[in-house]
Amino acid sequence: MQGTSGQSVKVAVVGASGYTGAELLRLLLHHPFAEVVYITSRQFEGKKLTEVFPHFLKSKYENLVFEEYNPDRFSDIDVAFLCLPHGASFPIVKELYYRNPNLKIVDFSADFRFKSPENYERTYRVEHTAKDLFLDSAYGLPEINRSEIPKKRIVANPGCYPTSIILGLYPARIKGLIDTSFPVIADSKSGVTGAGRKANLNLLFCEVNESFKAYSVEGHRHAPEVKEKLELPLFRFTPHLVPMNRGILSTIYFKTDAEREELQEIYKEVYKNEYFVRVRSTPPKTSDVSGTNFCDIYVTKDESNELAVVVSVIDNIGKGASGQAVQNMNLLIGAPENTGLTLFSNWI
Known part of the structure; x- marks a missing residue:
């Protein structure tokens, strides 16, 4: 080798x-x-x-x-x-x-x-x-x-979901911008390839097409992975199945005192030398990263609720x-x- x-x-x-x-x-x-x-x-x-x-x-x-x-x-x-x-x-x-x-x-x-x-x-x-x-x-x-x-x-x-979520939270976490006394919430949607290449009634075309559903609402096994890697005491994760072949879009919310401009500058600074992470000025979509190894991230702030909002997209099999x-x-x-x-x- x-x-x-x-x-x-x-x-x-x-x-x-x-x-x-x-x-x-x-x-x-x-x-x-x-x-x-x-x-x-x-x-x-x-x-x-x-x-x-x-x-x-x-x-x-x-x-x-x-x-x-x-x-x-x-x-x-x-x-x-x-x-x-x-x-x-x-x-x-x-x-x-x-x-x-x-x-x-x-x-x-x-x-x-x-x-x-x-x-x-x-x-x-x-x-x-x-x-x-x-x-x-x-x-x-x-x-x-x-x-x-x-x-x-x-x-x-x-895991595919943890990749999108951890990268979406990492700059805020290492800079101490997340108020961990409040739950961090991740709402993620995945294409059907995330379920694997197997015969399954719930994954048949007519069961998935023209529909959209949440699953493992009581608890998904990827949540403890995210909690451990980011050392989050409170974390809520809900995955969803979307009728598309590939891609994950995670929308992530956390309580913070940081201003919108500060968040955006910190994300750009943390990821400035990371080839595969692209910090965006507008919310990304899954087709932007389909077939690639990129993770595209957008961060903003809902000032009225003091919540940071992060949109993170990856190809789930990329x-x-x-x-x-x-x-x-x-x-x-x-x-x-x-x-x-x-x-x-x-x-x-």
């Missing part, structure tokens, strides 16, 4: 047949160092990638075949991406971690996102059997944890998943963070 000399980085993708796996492969097509050599899928084992995803025809991946997961295949892999649900990742992470001491792992699941396995078990109600590996894992939101990521072998890719995973890989291999990610939205 190398950083920027031109030598290829051998990549494996476990669970490559879902939305995040397919989007990851699309992004890696643009990466000058990544060489995808192994992809797995239980559902499509033995099928060519292009049989499942014809849009890869005539790409450099068109001859890849989905294989069964085999830990013996990872002896010469440099970076493994695990596009698996919570509870399914940590046994594989543990197996691969000890089998190949040089392997770097980017885990899309929630299995290593928390500071302690106890927080994870309390939130996801799953017994974690790789507790020792938390010491060698980093939370993979580079804008707030950049220095720790290259030091670890396991990177826990953040900066909310696969794009962020590539950004984390770049940190792990010593490449510039935007390597392979200088893509801009289709916008319509």
